[in-house]
Amino acid sequence: MIRQLFILPLFSLAAITGIQAQSHYPGQHAGKFAVPDQLQPAVYSFDLSDVRLLDGHCKQNMEREQQWLLAIDIKKLLHSFRVNAGIFDANEGGYFDIKKYGGWESLDCELRGHTTGHLLSGLALMYAQTGEPVYKAKADSIVMALSEVQTVLDQDGYLSAFPQELINRNLAGKKVWAPWYTLHKIMAGLIDQYLYCDNQQALAIVSKMGDWAYKKLQPVTPAQRTIMLRNEFGGINESFYNLYAITGKPAYQWLAAFFYHNEMLDPLKEGKDILDKKHANTYIPKLLGMTREYEIDGKGDGDSIAAFFWNTVITHHSFVTGSNSDKEKFFTPDDLSDHLTGYTGETCNVYNMLKLTRHLFTHTGDIRYADFYEKALFNHILGQQDPATGMVAYFLPMLPGAHKVYSTKENSFWCCVGTGFENHAKYGEAIYYHSNDALYVNLFIASTINWKEKGFSMKQETNFPESDTMLFTIQQAPATNLALHIRYPSWATSALVTVNGKKLPVKQAADTYITIQREWKANDKVTVVFPMALTTQATNDNPNKAAILYGPIVLAGEMGTAQMDAPAPYSNPALYNDYYTYNYHVPANLVTALSVNKNNLAASIQPVNGQPLSFKTVKEDITLRPLYDVHRERYVVYWNIK
Incomplete structure (x- = not known):
């Protein structure tokens, strides 16, 4: 059944604003929207x-x-x-x-x-x-x-x-x-x-x-x-909804509805996971359009469909890094161990999943969305970029012994190069959120926030994840009570909080928000410590195939540069998909198994003195470091655990 294409009456002239029209927040974009969002979000973006x-x-x-x-x-x-x-x-x-x-x-x-x-x-x-x-x-x-x-x-x-x-x-x-x-x-x-x-x-x-x-x-x-809708059309439905919201012109709303893809979206209404063999980056943007429709109308099933899709992808189709897909396609639910290839983790998919995550977080304030955002940002996006050249990787390979392969400045203008232009320009978009009387801290990234409407500003100083400590200094504050909600992540083994040097009792459990409510003054200081520990995360289908993490950070085993190709293999302008022609030439003797005690990882994997986030396996003498920091050498993420 083809969804009816119709035009809703215009809402009252008002403004919604936000980063790419996602946040409903009255600030920089105020006055630029003719059609206000009818959805009342749980939290607002800055x-x-x-x-x-x-x-x-x-x-x-x-x-x-x-x-x-x-x-x-x-x-x-x-x-x-x-x-x-x-x-x-x-x-x-x-x-x-x-x-x-x-x-x-x-x-x-x-x-x-x-x-x-x-x-x-x-x-x-x-x-x-x-x-x-x-x-x-x-x-x-x-x-x-x-x-x-x-x-x-x-x-x-x-x-x-x-x-x-x-x-x-x-x-x-x-x-x-x-x-x-x-x-x-x-x-x-x-x-x-x-x-x-x-x-x-x-x-x-x-x-x-x-x-x-x-x-x-x-x-x-x-x-x-x-x-025609069977052909990939990206998030053009989202753009038409945004253009409609900006101008109030009904033709653009008609166009957005025209690109509703029944074949791909209707099964999600029924709670069906039909993602197997579907092109992932064709699929994900369709949900962004539905989400914008839901925000503008304030009703309908767009939110529940998007939430079902999001939960299905991160629970059954994603790797430990938060990335998904093999050769750009979803695969059989939970069948991760059979898809540890050199073509996993398309960066565009992560880009679009993070966009969808931000929408859903503003709708609900559910901390699960913040957890995923942190996972995908630190373990995929941060490590997509080559620090030597600034070029970016199309895939994040899960193949043991593979390595990241980067774009070139003249010929490799892939989709993931394009989204890379955006990924590394907007690290500040999801650190902070707010309600009417509370500030939320979702990510631990050194930064400042200026909540102009409240006359409140704050500085976050941290070297996370090399350090487990965050220092928040109030720079300006109104003479009224404001709540500070600091995310207490699920990976933290405990929490220590002090305000101006005085220890506060932490009554909340992990995977919630620690709330501090008071009348803040300039130079008030809040120190938060979230200790981290080594853990393993197995593939859904094989308990003995697992990755190793420290806190939220995926650790990769450094495997050297033996038999690696020249630095710029993606250089043939005649091969538009030349990343599929790349052979990683993984050495046959590469170590892919670890002998560790899952119940006592600290006995099998020990920190390297003076090198934060560096570890050594006791038996194999393999160095483990954050995947985001491993470049131009082979690595292993998923191990055969003995």
């Missing part, structure tokens, strides 16, 4: 501009990302857009004298143009996260160039680096890669430019794109729609 990172792993990743964002050559990036529009500029040497980007941005690749959308989002997020105008200036120049392309194309608002023929092939059910997916990235980037950088031209461009899409899809029959 604007990214309210959080500033202090020195630590996250800020260092962000700084490397800044160099990469600014190094992208706009002329190379937009070349395919200009070619598609027939824009010839003699001052630039014509069409063929420009050295073009390769790989997924090649002129013969059907996904060309997606990187531009991600770059616009990354620049917008980086501008919000840092306040530095250089990121806005670069984005402004891209938006201006895209406006020119859209005008010259003169196709009812159509804008892309490829001709409409690819869209027509999709509508006809013919083979094509993913044209709506690519348009989604461009639209999302333009929307972010409007929300974070107040770029009115970006809103005008994306609105024209929406007008074109409405005209294009109005004549599509139900049978055509069923066929």
Whole structure:
């Protein structure tokens, strides 16, 4: 049964705001939404501009990302857009004298143009996260160039680096890669430019794109729609809902509903796990659209469906790192040990799961979502980036003896490079949340938070996870009681809390929030200690195949560099999926088994003096370090435990 496409009446003119329209928080984006969310969330996000990172792993990743964002050559990036529009500029040497980007941005690749959308989002997020105008200036120049392309194309608002023929092939059910997916990235980037950088031209461009899409899809029959939706379209439904919320234009709400994919979503209503063999990054964004619909309407089954999907993925389809999929696809529920390959853990999947997690956390305030966010952020996203080059990994391989393989600056413009532009620009998005009278601390990342509406600001100093201690210093506070809710994580063996040096009794259990309520004053200090311990986490289907963790941090066994290929194997622009051609050449004598006492890991695995988060196995003499910190060498995550 095809879901009815309908238009709801507009709600009263008011504003919702938030990071990519997710948080409902009245701050940076106030006044930019014509349609208010009807959902009353349990907690609210802060604007990214309210959080500033202090020195630590996250800020260092962000700084490397800044160099990469600014190094992208706009002329190379937009070349395919200009070619598609027939824009010839003699001052630039014509069409063929420009050295073009390769790989997924090649002129013969059907996904060309997606990187531009991600770059616009990354620049917008980086501008919000840092306040530095250089990121806005670069984005402004891209938006201006895209406006020119859209005008010259003169196709009812159509804008892309490829001709409409690819869209027509999709509508006809013919083979094509993913044209709506690519348009989604461009639209999302333009929307972010409007929300974070107040770029009115970006809103005008994306609105024209929406007008074109409405005209294009109005004549599509139900049978055509069923066929075309089987092609990957990313989160374009989410973008249309956001565009509807911003403008109040019913056509965009119609478009969002048009991309409701019955075949993939209806079974979730019935509590059915049909994920086996489904392309994971095609699936996850569909739930983001449903979630935005639920937030705007304040009713319906979008929230329960998204929550069921989320729980199913993290419980039955995810590795210890919080990542999922093998060769980009979900597999039989719980069948983890059979899928420890070199192609596990697509980074785009984690990116989208974290977006969905933030939505669901604001709806409920359920600490499980904060736990997962921490797991996936520290064990996957943080270690995706190569500290030597700033390039990023498509997969996080679970194959024993594999290693991370990174993108290249000229040719490897994969989807995970695009989401990488965003991942490392928004570490501040999920550290803090708030209710009307309480501040929530969900993540232990060195940072400051400025709750402007309450006149409250605070600094968090920590070297977590190398240290188990967090120091919170109140910098400004109103003359009224405010509650501070500090997440008491499930991995902590205990909790020690002091306020201005005085020890407070901790009555809460782990996996809840420790609440401190008082009238705060400037220079009040709260110290929290959450001791960590070694644990194992077995695969769902094999109790003797297990990973080793210290607190929430996945430890990997360092296995050296024997028989590793040259540093940049992903360099052939003619092979768009060349990551599947990569052979890890794992040595036959690689150690993949450990003799440990599961009931007393400390006797089998001992810390290395003077090296935080470094351990040695007593019998095998293997060094274990955080997976996020293991680069350019082989590693083992899942061991055969003897």
